[in-house]
Amino acid sequence: MDEHRLPFDVPDAPLDPETLRDIVKAVADRPDLWQDALRQTTRERTYADVHTSEHLGIWAISWMADQHDTGYHDHHASKGAVFVVRGAIRHERLRLEGEPEGEAVRAGEVFCFDETFIHRMRREPGAGETVTIHAYSPPLRQAGQYSESEQGQLRRQATPAEEQLAPKGPQGEPTER
Template sequence: MPDPLPFELPRGPLGPADLSRIAAAVAGRPDLWRDGLDRDRRRRTYSEVHTSEHLGVWAISWMADDHDASRGAVHVAEGVIRHEHLRMGDRPVGSAVPAGEGFSFDETAIHRMRAEPGAGPTVTIHAYSPPLVRTGQYGRHDDDRLHRTPSPATDQLAPHGGQGTPAEAVPPEPRA
């Protein structure tokens, strides 16, 4: 059994800064998530690290998207993830986020993440407050329109068809 969690259990909803600290702390503790990921599969897999009334933390393995009313933070534990913001009438714009870095967002953010092309296996640590109840993943479908595929709590982080529409190479966004 792994050692205790590397953060104190929250007594209420958390903001992006606290979630970022939790995601980074969990990323630094692979003993909490590595064994729960099936990294031989060709599709994304996930492992729950912790869920309580005010916090949900998962590790996601990206091999070959969004939140409901939750704020969140993501920390890249291994590899490189592409974090993209969707735009009206144009291709997504985003940047590569390497291991050791991360980002946070509020409940209004619409974004997507996918494995960075050519980066190899990637693991991200996600912290949400309140814990996810529903999630949605966006992608262009056969009718050439952007669709949101909702995911219920029992299937929160499993990938769904129509996501991951490739983005053209765009310069990375400036980091604050």
């Protein structure tokens, strides 16, 4: 990627979630940076690496089917921001007591998180073609994927960033629309 084409300066230090919010919005406004590289298929979520440097990683992700689901996960040491370009995702946060909290995040909306955040993202049922822009600082190198054991215990599995996130075992009931 030609760094001169980016709608922001390449950072020389880690970024906070608010700065990442500005970056995902700027990248969303520049589909020439990601649209042609983003494959679209209903078989799986696909992504395009828009930019990776020492302190920043940016991905565009396509969600073409209702079953596209990350499962509960964390981002290891990375802070992040997600902007919904089109369509909608269901954003759910794991709770130790009670049902997960969740809501639809629609086109034009953004959410941010720090490195302690555990969540799940899936395409909002019936939302149609959905595209999101994700920014991580530092770049995502690993994620932790969560599931419930047969005894009801919470489990975490370290997963390299290159591996497609998907539910690993029981995830509980998804939140309602």
